[in-house]
Amino acid sequence: KLKFHWLQLGLFPLIILILVFFSYGFLSSRSQLLEGPGAVTRMVYPQPNALIPTRKDVLVLTPWLAPIVWEGTFNIDILNEQFRLRNTTIGLTVFAIKKYVVFLKLFLETAEQHFMVGHRVTYYVFTDRPADVPQVPLGANRQLVVLSVRNYTRWQDVSMHRMEMISRFSEQRFLQEVDYLVCADVDMKFQDHVGVEILSALFGTLHPGFYRSGRKAFTYERRPQSQAYIPWDNGDFYYMGAFFGGSVVEVSKLTKACHQAMVVDQANGIEAVWHDESHLNKYLLYHKPTKVLSPEYMWDQRLLGWPSIIKKLRFAAVPKNHQKIRNR
Amino acid sequence: MPWTPVGKLKFHWLQLGLFPLIILILVFFSYGFLSSRSQLLEGPGAVTSVAVGKLDGQEGVTLSRMVYPQPNALIPTRKDVLVLTPWLAPIVWEGTFNIDILNEQFRLRNTTIGLTVFAIKKYVVFLKLFLETAEQHFMVGHRVTYYVFTDRPADVPQVPLGANRQLVVLSVRNYTRWQDVSMHRMEMISRFSEQRFLQEVDYLVCADVDMKFQDHVGVEILSALFGTLHPGFYRSGRKAFTYERRPQSQAYIPWDNGDFYYMGAFFGGSVVEVSKLTKACHQAMVVDQANGIEAVWHDESHLNKYLLYHKPTKVLSPEYMWDQRLLGWPSIIKKLRFAAVPKNHQKIRNR
Numbered sequence: 001k002l003k004f005h006w007l008q009l010g011l012f013p014l015i016i017l018i019l020v021f022f023s024y025g026f027l028s029s030r031s032q033l034l035e036g037p038g039a040v041t042r043m044v045y046p047q048p049n050a051l052i053p054t055r056k057d058v059l060v061l062t063p064w065l066a067p068i069v070w071e072g073t074f075n076i077d078i079l080n081e082q083f084r085l086r087n088t089t090i091g092l093t094v095f096a097i098k099k100y101v102v103f104l105k106l107f108l109e110t111a112e113q114h115f116m117v118g119h120r121v122t123y124y125v126f127t128d129r130p131a132d133v134p135q136v137p138l139g140a141n142r143q144l145v146v147l148s149v150r151n152y153t154r155w156q157d158v159s160m161h162r163m164e165m166i167s168r169f170s171e172q173r174f175l176q177e178v179d180y181l182v183c184a185d186v187d188m189k190f191q192d193h194v195g196v197e198i199l200s201a202l203f204g205t206l207h208p209g210f211y212r213s214g215r216k217a218f219t220y221e222r223r224p225q226s227q228a229y230i231p232w233d234n235g236d237f238y239y240m241g242a243f244f245g246g247s248v249v250e251v252s253k254l255t256k257a258c259h260q261a262m263v264v265d266q267a268n269g270i271e272a273v274w275h276d277e278s279h280l281n282k283y284l285l286y287h288k289p290t291k292v293l294s295p296e297y298m299w300d301q302r303l304l305g306w307p308s309i310i311k312k313l314r315f316a317a318v319p320k321n322h323q324k325i326r327n328r
Numbered sequence: 329m330p331w332t333p334v335g336k337l338k339f340h341w342l343q344l345g346l347f348p349l350i351i352l353i354l355v356f357f358s359y360g361f362l363s364s365r366s367q368l369l370e371g372p373g374a375v376t377s378v379a380v381g382k383l384d385g386q387e388g389v390t391l392s393r394m395v396y397p398q399p400n401a402l403i404p405t406r407k408d409v410l411v412l413t414p415w416l417a418p419i420v421w422e423g424t425f426n427i428d429i430l431n432e433q434f435r436l437r438n439t440t441i442g443l444t445v446f447a448i449k450k451y452v453v454f455l456k457l458f459l460e461t462a463e464q465h466f467m468v469g470h471r472v473t474y475y476v477f478t479d480r481p482a483d484v485p486q487v488p489l490g491a492n493r494q495l496v497v498l499s500v501r502n503y504t505r506w507q508d509v510s511m512h513r514m515e516m517i518s519r520f521s522e523q524r525f526l527q528e529v530d531y532l533v534c535a536d537v538d539m540k541f542q543d544h545v546g547v548e549i550l551s552a553l554f555g556t557l558h559p560g561f562y563r564s565g566r567k568a569f570t571y572e573r574r575p576q577s578q579a580y581i582p583w584d585n586g587d588f589y590y591m592g593a594f595f596g597g598s599v600v601e602v603s604k605l606t607k608a609c610h611q612a613m614v615v616d617q618a619n620g621i622e623a624v625w626h627d628e629s630h631l632n633k634y635l636l637y638h639k640p641t642k643v644l645s646p647e648y649m650w651d652q653r654l655l656g657w658p659s660i661i662k663k664l665r666f667a668a669v670p671k672n673h674q675k676i677r678n679r
Contacts, residue, residue, distance in 0.1 A: 061412055
């Protein structure tokens, strides 16, 4: 009888140990595969030329050696293969609060044509009006999840609380469901290819109104009382709040940090000049992104036209009547 | 009074419950600890004043407030060379990076770099200059461990090392043929990676010993996996690359494939990735040997095969692998960082 108990005392923990190791390995396998060299099969494509830059008119590498993604810098076939071989899944978060539900149809339809085509995609539509989410036909391996959230009266609060909501759902849900998160404004449309070339641990997008400007012209938050404060002699780029992303882990860290910073600001009775965008810029200055997207990925043709430096208008603003659509 | 059977049963159930629970907790914590090193290697480089404990990834390491020139989105830093591969890996040339930002990013993570070098038989004679110049130029300011693989441990010179830098001598066997000495480096690095390097360093840099450092070689080279452009082929078309061209070899690359010709004398990356690369190359060489074939450029042929189908995440320019006697000093090369030391091939090999 004594022998039987000792056997149980030995076997039982041993079984637990084995189960734990296997499940931990399984759960962590997703993140282990994100970085590291991309494996490819035998493909035929033009040889890169070490003596000829692909773009002579723009900067394609930041001082901390993060690629700046412009048309011409990448071979999408190689990248697609690298990401497909890892069975990459991309989550696209978008907020359609109150009247902004009206932008969803065009956003989703154009995403179906241009966003991560050929890869696994989950749209996460955050809304206070789930019944108004349009039925848009989706391609294979693409799904849409509606997440019901509260609204806020002020549009600035709607905008800022996106950080909190993405942060909250990252740990609860996104970590298990997708590899990368892309966080976009909804009053936009995809007009050209937006694919896996953008994916890395953490990316921001150059604001189309400031990529030609000196840092003193950046509309950073300049009051030291705010958590988003950036001094005049600091700053790499001015990033747009409307399009950022990265691995779930990194987006989770960013959104959590931005939300916490906004909570502190609120307690101190201050609101950053450009709201969540100010906090995003603060974060990305002191946590350098591993890729930067050119303004091809965030454009407004009515305001900025179509300069020759922009070879593709990939993701662009949809005209909206600010007065009508905000604060209702 | 002996305890009642009920009491005794309770005691056993408690043990059955507590014991595995304790094991579970211990396992989770130790797994998290062991894997924490790799979790921190990728991800944004934070630049800040306070480095939070390594295990606590949540707070993140933030960069400090540094003052440096603003990058200009409309002005490339180099107009004469390619600085980004088609799969968006940086090609590291002078002028493309700000070393102050990079140093801060890597110091805040307390990065440790292992430098492997093989000094077999007469090649011990190269160690002194290699190590002395590494002390001046290689990863200065960061934690460094030199791993000197040798069959002559007594002949490893005593070179004074700076703070946070140490040297480990690893005794290994030699081979008669120099080609075998060269190729078996893959096996040895692979073996020591799991045994030792994984626990001791974050990145591995694997270099030939008949070389000297002449200028800065720092954290700008570090990433998951890097190769170096061979200085004799960075101007060449792929048909001129001296890949292994016989389909019978595991290192075979067809004429219409190939990005670059990488040099076998300088490659590296995270311990995990270097371990995978060296293991794969070693296994491929074992298969070749069983099939009675030896790749035209030995371990370098296998390295090129691997890096073609597992794209590196950084590529180093020929600044990082030069031979001034053979190639001079062209204007495209702004710094000669790591260069060949003249050697008498006949005298030094196969003895």
